[in-house]
Amino acid sequence: MKIKKYLITITLTLIIMFTLLITSLYLTDTTIPEDILKTITMFPTKLTLKEKRSHTQDESYLIQKNINETLVNEVDELKGLLDLNKTLTEYTPVNATITSRNKSYWFNTLNIDKGRKDGLKKDMAVITKNGLIGKISKVYSSYSEVKLITADDTNNKVSVAIKNNDRDIYAILNGYDHKNNLLKVIWVDKDAAIEKNTVVTTSGLGELFPAGIYIGTVEKIESDKYNLSKTIYIKTTQDFNNIHYVTVLKEKK
Numbered sequence: 001m002k003i004k005k006y007l008i009t010i011t012l013t014l015i016i017m018f019t020l021l022i023t024s025l026y027l028t029d030t031t032i033p034e035d036i037l038k039t040i041t042m043f044p045t046k047l048t049l050k051e052k053r054s055h056t057q058d059e060s061y062l063i064q065k066n067i068n069e070t071l072v073n074e075v076d077e078l079k080g081l082l083d084l085n086k087t088l089t090e091y092t093p094v095n096a097t098i099t100s101r102n103k104s105y106w107f108n109t110l111n112i113d114k115g116r117k118d119g120l121k122k123d124m125a126v127i128t129k130n131g132l133i134g135k136i137s138k139v140y141s142s143y144s145e146v147k148l149i150t151a152d153d154t155n156n157k158v159s160v161a162i163k164n165n166d167r168d169i170y171a172i173l174n175g176y177d178h179k180n181n182l183l184k185v186i187w188v189d190k191d192a193a194i195e196k197n198t199v200v201t202t203s204g205l206g207e208l209f210p211a212g213i214y215i216g217t218v219e220k221i222e223s224d225k226y227n228l229s230k231t232i233y234i235k236t237t238q239d240f241n242n243i244h245y246v247t248v249l250k251e252k253k
Contacts, residue, residue, distance in 0.1 A: 090210065090251075090252065091210065091249040091250060091251055091252060092119075092249075092250045092251070092252050093247045093248070093249065093250070094114055094118055094119065094120065094247065094248040094249075094250050095245065095246075095247050096112035096113055096114040096144075096245070096246050096247070096248060097112065097113045097244065097245055098110050098111070098112060098243055098244055098245070098246065099111050099112060099113045099143060106241075107148060107150040107151065107152070107176060107178065107240060108147065108148060108150075108151040108152060108153070109137065109145050109146060109147055109148065109151065110145075110146050110148065110243065111143055111144070111145055111146070112126075112143060112144050112146060112246060112248075113142070113143055114142075114143065114144060114248065115139055115140045115141050115142045115143045115144050116139050116140065116141050116142075117141055117142060119250050120136055120139050120144050120248055120250065121136065121139060121250075122136055122137065122138070122139055123135050123136060123137075123208050124136045124248050124249055124250060125202075125208070125209045125210060125213065125248070125249045126146045126246050126247070126248050126249075127213060127246065127247050127249065128238060128243065128245070128246055128247070130214070130236065130237045130238035131213060131214035131215050131216065131236065131237070131238060132149060132158070132202060132209065132213045132214070132215050133146070133148055133149060133238055133240070133243065133246065134146045134147050134148040134149050134151075135147055135208065135209070136248065144248075146246070148240065149173060149176070149183065149215075150176040150183070150240050151176075152175075152176070154174065156174065157172050157173065157174045158172070158173040158174070158202065158208075158209060158215075159171075159172060159173075159202065159203040159204075159205040159206045159208075159209070160172070160173045160185055160200050160201065160202060160203055160215060161200070161201050161202070161203040161204075161211070162185070162188070162192070162194055162198055162199075162200050162218070162232070163198055163199045163200070163201070164192065164193065164194060164198065168203065169188065169189060169192045169194065170203055170205065171185045171186065171187050171188040171189075171232070172185065172186050172187050173185050173186075173200075173215065173234070174186055177233060180233070181235075181240075182219055182220065182233040182234060182235055183215065183216060183233070183234040183235075183236060184231060184232075184233060184234075185200065185231065185232040185233070185234055186229070186231055187229050188229055188230040188231065188232050189229065189230070190223065190227060190228060190229050190230055192230065194218060194221060194230070194232065195218065196217075196218050196219065196220075196221070197217045197218060198217060198218040199214070199217055200215045200216055200217065200218065200232075200234050201213055201214055201215055202215065210249060215234060215236060216234040216235050216236035216237065217234065217235055218232055218233075218234060218235075219233050219234060219235040220232070220233040221233075
């Protein structure tokens with residue numbers, strides 16, 4: 001609508017200018033007052049500047065809106081961690097902030113601002129309010145590296161429990177489907193009756209991760225080409241593109 005009004009105004013201005021100029025050429029006693037001519041010629045420029053100011057204001061509004069939304073998301077993350085800390089009774093939660101993340105290995109690792117001086121050790125579980133995201137892979141004096149469960153690493157395995165009615169079905173989480181944003185669980189018993197939306201948690205086997213940490217829900221089930229086992233794809237509520245704060249689970253002494 002603004003553009004339409006602008007074009008109409010410009011068109012009318014040009015018509016007036018053209019009419020006055022033609023009149024001055026053929027009527028010798030007719031002249032265009034200098035102040036009127038200046039106003040006419042400057043009018044399109046003023047309109048252009050006004051449009052530019054309006055466009056700049058719109059851009060500023062969008063930038064501020066994005067900043068506000070980011071702050072709201074970060075506050076929600078912090079609230080989630082505080083609520084999470086209240087439920088962790090067997091572990092001492094160490095809250096940490098993400099300090100850096102390599103774009104080339106975005107889904108593999110990230111660094112946090114807590115390290116050896118904070119009591120962190122290799123293989124400690126790292127979680128958010130949405131569940132397990134990884135484990136401590138390297139520890140330094142004042143910071144640590146976290147290996148994410150989405151990492152492209154065949155050695156990065158997590159023992160999981162698929163909640164199936166009155167019993168747990170055990171399998172291994174190992175892999176990530178980047179295209180569909182789904183975690184991959186392999187070596188599932190081919191005869192196991194598993195339904196979509198079934199909850200998947202850590203099993204506690206292997207002594208790396210505590211039992212019962214939420215991972216996600218079953219989204220898709222496939223049999224391997226030899227029909228020896230099933231592969232399950234897990235939908236997680238964690239946005240792995242947008243992590244700012246995490247909690248490391250440190251065993252109580």
